[in-house]
Each structure stands twice: as structure tokens, then as C-alpha cells.
Amino acid sequence: MLYVQVLVNGLVLGGLYSCIAVGFSLVWGVLNVINLLHGSLIILGSYAAFFAYQYLHINPFLFVPVAALLLFCLGYAIQLAFINRVMGSPVLITLTLTFGLNLLLYNLMILAFKADFRKVILSPPLGSVNFAGVIVPIDRLISMAFALALIGLLYALLRGSRIGRAIVAVRMDREAAQLMGVKVRRIYAVTFGLGAAMAGAAGSLFSVMFPISPETANALLGKAFVICVLGGLGSVPGVMVGGLTLGIIESYSALFFGPEYSVTVSFTLLILLLMFRPTGIMGRRGFQ
Amino acid sequence: MIRILVAIVAALALLALPAVADNYVLRVVTTMLMYSALAVGWNFIGGFAGYPSFATAAFFGLGAYAGGVLQTKGVPMPAAWLLAGAIVSVFAAALGRAILHLRGHYFAIASLVVAEVLREITNSATDLTGGGMGLNLPVLSADVTTQARLFYYAMLLVAAAALATTAIVAGNRLGFGLRCIQQNEDAAIMLGINTPRYKVAAFTLSAVFPGLCGGIYASWVNYIDPTDVYDVLLSVKPIIMVLLGGVGTVLGAVYGAFLFLLMEELVWRNLLQFHAGLLGIIVVCLVLFLPEGLRGAGWARKLWPWRRQAGEATP
DSSP: OHHHHHHHHHHHHHHHHHHHHHHHHHHHHHHOOOOTTHHHHHHHHHHHHHHHHHHHOOOHHHHHHHHHHHHHHHHHHHHHHTGGGGTTSOHHHHHHHHHHHHHHHHHHHHHHHOSOOBOOOOSSOOOEEEETTEEEEHHHHHHHHHHHHHHHHHHHHHHHSHHHHHHHHHHHOHHHHHHTTOOHHHHHHHHHHHHHHHHHHHHHHHHHHSOBOGGGHHHHHHHHHHHHHHHOTTOHHHHHHHHHHHHHHHHHHHHHTOGGGHHHHHHHHHHHHHHHOTTOSSOOSSOO | OHHHHHHHHHHHHHHHHHHHSOHHHHHHHHHHHHHHHHHHHHHIIIIISOOOOOOHHHHHHHHHHHHHHHHHTTOOHHHHHHHHHHHHHHHHHHHHHHHTTOOHHHHHHHHHHHHHHHHHHHHHOHHHHOGGGOEEOOOOSSOHHHHHHHHHHHHHHHHHHHHHHHHHHHHSHHHHHHHHHHHOHHHHHHTTOOHHHHHHHHHHHHHHHHHHHHHHHHHHHSEEOHHHHTOTHHHHHHHHHHHHHOTTOTTHHHHHHHHHHHHHHHTGGGOGGGHHHHHHHHHHHHHHHOTTOGGGSHHHHHHSOOOOOTTOOOO
8 A cells, every 4th residue: 555655646746747847847848958057937827826926816726827828928038138149059158157147146035035935835735635545735736737737738839839840940959940930049939938937837837736935946847857857858748747656756766765866766766767768758850 | 388387376476375375375275276177177077988987976976975984984185086096097087988888978978877876875875874864974173274275285185186197098008099099989999099998097086086075065064965966966067167178178167167166166156046057148149159268259269278189189
């Protein structure tokens, strides 16, 4: 029974993890930029949800679209103002740029929000449900449902909408897309905005489940890395697989080795995977 | 000719500095020398071979803990430093074999997480390393000024060794092969360059100097803890210094380190609340406006006759 409980915990956690990583994977895949800002953007979304709940009494779940919209605008602006200037530069340049932007955002968040840990505490609490001995807190269940719905929405957007097809086209062949009349720089900005929006939405959900602080950002960024490598870069289903796998692995490793080793286990796994199967479990070209 | 004279004067000034400077200046310059060694070390893999390595913090931290633990077990200080360098080199050679077949982002990430893993392991191995409480090193029985001079000369020696190694590598087969890899790795393989061996050699060279620095640093500050010596900024600052001085130039890394730490001492220490933020702004401006480093700026070019040098990439 314990193993089933741990498995369910892992799956619930994994749903949220997928949502955390999907924006990161999108930006990496389409822009070929590792966005070191991603963790901080998630935390920014969490703080927005936290303050909206504390002062305006807006339920964090209902705040998800607002957080996504706010972060979309911020991401769009960041891409236009900064990252578009270094597109196509060597890895070192883009990494250093996003690292610098992240330092700035981190420092601003520390000044604005302080480094204390905070958490949205819903009142009244939602309680938990019991499926034949397996206990799942309802807030986590709703978070997972929201996370999966958001990922589905992004998938539908990429597959069905005009702009989504343009993003996929740029991902596959930038020059050809440009020749077909796609405004590549605008698509980059939209893509980065979408990545940030997913981060903001994931952050709102995160604030319900975990305590937040600007210091949490790097841990989240690390998880996004691991998930992308686990699932393979370049597809939404890949991120889902990666996120759920990481959730399950973390839950079981906490059970067997103790929670203090969870980062070591996941990063060791990352290095092993990079050594033997750098394309990940579902890796292939084309973001769909 | 002028360049050689400048180099001799600079070397003499650095050798004579402890006789005239007070302990504060000595401490600042020791830090500058340490970062110079880190930056020059990074240049082997990042500049010559063009691999974006973020493993400097891992090498530095491992060196610090290796040196620290050895000293608490009774190994004499200089021997502990050398052993720390040796341990880090072996570690880097093994790690390099595992991750150097990755390219681009994948290599960058793999090298970035090494420090995180080592930090966690250090945190958990409480018996050996003191875990999160940190590690206290044996206190030296010498007065403050003597100690300051000792660590100054130790760091100077490491920085000079790093520079000398760079000059040697730049002129021999290894440097040539690494430059080929940097320009086009597939073509380098076609030409018959044993790229895995060359890359592991560069990676190991980029590890030994941070390892030595880590060992000396541990003795210097007498107390180390995991968050301090595995700090990601230890990986990033050397890169920023190299970017500041101009990627691929030999002395650029040294200029970059001195300039960066001078700014840090003069400007940022007055802005404690916004220290990281200002660093971020400088990084962003550097990348956006001076991608070639100060060498790329017209006024700096007039001020100092930067020359294209070994290991340099044409952008």
C-alpha cells in the first residue's frame, strides 16, 4: 500500500513538474536558448498569486490565467529588449546573458519580497480524499488537473493555431520559415512569452502546494533541466513523460534514500542519461 | 619590446608588493590573483577548445575540501595543496571522459550540475567534511602579516604557473589541436586529431589550477562550507572576466580579473543591497554591447595595444 501511495504522490508531483518544465523546453527547443530566468519567472508567478490571495482574496487557481498573462507580457518584453539581440550567438553568450538577467531579477525579488518562505494557506482548507487507502490532498489534485489542462492547452495551441504552426515551423527550419513570410523575431518573442506564461501559471499552482522564496528558483530551474533531458527535448509529450518520471523517481528516492538525497539522485540520473542517451526517452526533432 | 618590458615591470611589482602594501591591499590582490588563475584555467577548455564549461566551481570546491580534509588529518599544508590539485585533476580526467562527448547546451548543463552534486555529497558526508556546518582548518602559528604574505605568494605562484602553461600549450601540438576543435570539431576529427584525448587534456588543465586555488583558499580563510566553495558564481565570474578581457587572449583573462575585482572593491561593496543586481546589469551590458570585451571598444584599443593571441577565436 505504501508503494501505491508513493506512486500516486509521485504522479501528482510529476503533473506539476511537467507544467514547470514545458515552458523551459519550448524556449530551449525553438530559440535554442537555455533560459536561466525560468526558475525566477516561476517564483514571480508564485508571488503574484500569493499577494493576490492575501490582499485581494482571489483564489490561486482562478488567478492562473492572470499570472500567465502578466508573465507573457514580461517575457515578450525581455525577448524583444535583450535576447533577440544575441540570437544565433554561441551557447556561452546566451547562457551568460540569461544568467545576468536572472541575477538582476533575483536581486529585485529579494528586495521586494524578502527571502522569507511564504505559502498560500487556503481557508477553509480543501481537505483530502481517500481512494481505498490512498490519500490525496484535494489542493494537490486540483493543481495536477490544472497543470495537465495547461499543458493540453499549449499542445492544442501549437498544433491548431496559426501562430502555433508558425512557432513549430521556426523550430524546424528558421530560414525556410522566414522565406514563407514568418516574422521570426516576433515569433521568438511570442515563444519566450509563452514560456514565461507557462512559468507564471505553474508558479501560481506551485504557491498552493509548496512554500516559496526567491531562493527556490534555482532548484526549480534544475528540475526543468532534468525533465527536459529525461523526456527529450522538442515535444510536449516528451516533457510530460519527463515530468511524471521525475516526480515518481523523486518520491521513491525519498522513500529509499531519504529526502536529502533527492537532488543528488536526480542529477546523477541526469549525468548518466546525458552519457548514454542524450536524446532522452522520447527525443526527436520537431516541437509539436 | 615594450610588451616584454611591461611584463617584467608588472612581474617585479607583483613580487615586491608585500614589502610595501598593507594587509588589506595584499588581501585584495591575493583575491585578484586567485580569480586570474581561475579565469586563465577556464580558458583552456572555454577559450582554446570552445567548450562552455561551468565546472570551475566544482573543481574549486573539490580542491578546497580535499585540501581541508587532508590538513585536518595531519597532512602538512603545502603537501595538502598539491594533493588537492592532483585529486581534482584525476576527478576532471574521469569526468571529462564521461561528458566531453556532449556538445553545446548539453555539455554546459552537465558541467553545471557537477558542482550541485558535489555540494549535496559534501553536505551529506558529515563525518568527513562536517556537512553543512562547514570545516574548520588547523590555525597556523604565524603572525597575520606572515600569513598574508604566504598566501599571496602561493596564489601568485599558481597564477604564474597557469599563465606559463597557457604560453606553452599555445605554442605546441595540444594548443593547435584544441584550436582546430574550437573551429570545427568534425573537421578536426577528419584531420586525424584525437579529439577525445585533446579535450580531456584541456578539461584536466582547466581543473588543476582551480583545484590548487581551492586548496590554498581553504587554508587562507581557515573555514569553508559547501554553499561558499561550490557557489555557482565561482563558475560564472571567471567567464565574465574572460569576456571582459576578450575571449581567447592569454592576458585578457588577467586584465579582466583585475578590472572586475577593482570594480567590485570600489563600487559594489557600497551597494550591499543591490550587489547581485548590479553584477547582473554589468553582465547584460557586457554581453550586449561589448561582446569582444574591452578590447572591442575603440577607446580601450587606443589605450592598450591589444593583440590577437593564442587560442583566440575569430568571432
